[in-house]
Amino acid sequence: xxxxRYLDASIPLCVETEEPSEKLDGCTEIMQKIEKGEExxxxxxxxxxxxxxxxxxxxxxxxxxxxxxFEAFFDLKxxxxxxxxxxxxxxxxxxxxxxxxxxxxxxxxxxxxxQAIDEIYTLDPHFDQFPExxxxxxxxx
Amino acid sequence: xxxxxxxxxxxxxxxxxxxxxTRKDLGIEPDSKVKxxxxxxxxxxxxxxxxxxxxxxxxxxxxxxxxxxxxR
Numbered sequence: 216x217x218x219x220r221y222l223d224a225s226i227p228l229c230v231e232t233e234e235p236s237e238k239l240d241g242c243t244e245i246m247q248k249i250e251k252g253e254e255x256x257x258x259x260x261x262x263x264x265x266x267x268x269x270x271x272x273x274x275x276x277x278x279x280x281x282x283x284x285f286e287a288f289f290d291l292k293x294x295x296x297x298x299x300x301x302x303x304x305x306x307x308x309x310x311x312x313x314x315x316x317x318x319x320x321x322x323x324x325x326x327x328x329x330q331a332i333d334e335i336y337t338l339d340p341h342f343d344q345f346p347e348x349x350x351x352x353x354x355x356x
Numbered sequence: 357x358x359x360x361x362x363x364x365x366x367x368x369x370x371x372x373x374x375x376x377x378t379r380k381d382l383g384i385e386p387d388s389k390v391k392x393x394x395x396x397x398x399x400x401x402x403x404x405x406x407x408x409x410x411x412x413x414x415x416x417x418x419x420x421x422x423x424x425x426x427x428r
Binding site for chain 1: 400
């Protein structure tokens with residue numbers, strides 16, 4: 216199975232927040248396509264970590280609900296979660312400081328380069344400064 | 357033979373795991389034959405159905421991600 220695109224946390228989080236509302240339909244379609252295996256994406260373990268940080272302990276969300284969301288996330292047919300490589304961390308720090316982006320975003324960029332992936336499903340403007348990467352906010356065939 | 361009620365998830369190849377404690381209690385070993393009586397099937401949960409709107413009124417997805425960022 217070939218994974219051609221990358222996924223960051225902003226797409227599943229948009230389904231959860233329903234904001235930005237103008238992006239919701241696009242993000243929902245991306246997640247549905249991944250769910251059915253009609254789109255195959257890769258992400259690093261930083262993505263569920265970021266989602267967990269936001270979801271866990273949130274008022275009104277029980278542990279069992281958060282567990283159910285993650286169970287469904289890890290069951291997405293077209294999603295492959297790969298290890299966040301420690302060997303990429305020194306260059307990640309340099310990239311994050313140079314471009315003034317978050318460590319996790321910089322690590323995603325490094326991981327994409329390592330995996331020879333140049334398209335990313337994301338709403339995050341931090342990725343705009345990488346012209347070599349194509350940012351996708353809607354499902355593209 | 358004792359009856360046990362266990363819940364198990366079906367994997368991509370259609371296999372289910374009998375929990376270790378149940379295997380031990382019932383003396384189930386590799387190549388033992390077991391009879392199943394399936395009483396309930398819970399369909400696979402959809403991520404979109406599970407997740408949709410769970411953080412409604414919490415603001416924009418990217419703002420949430422960048423809340424503690426030094427580079428907002």
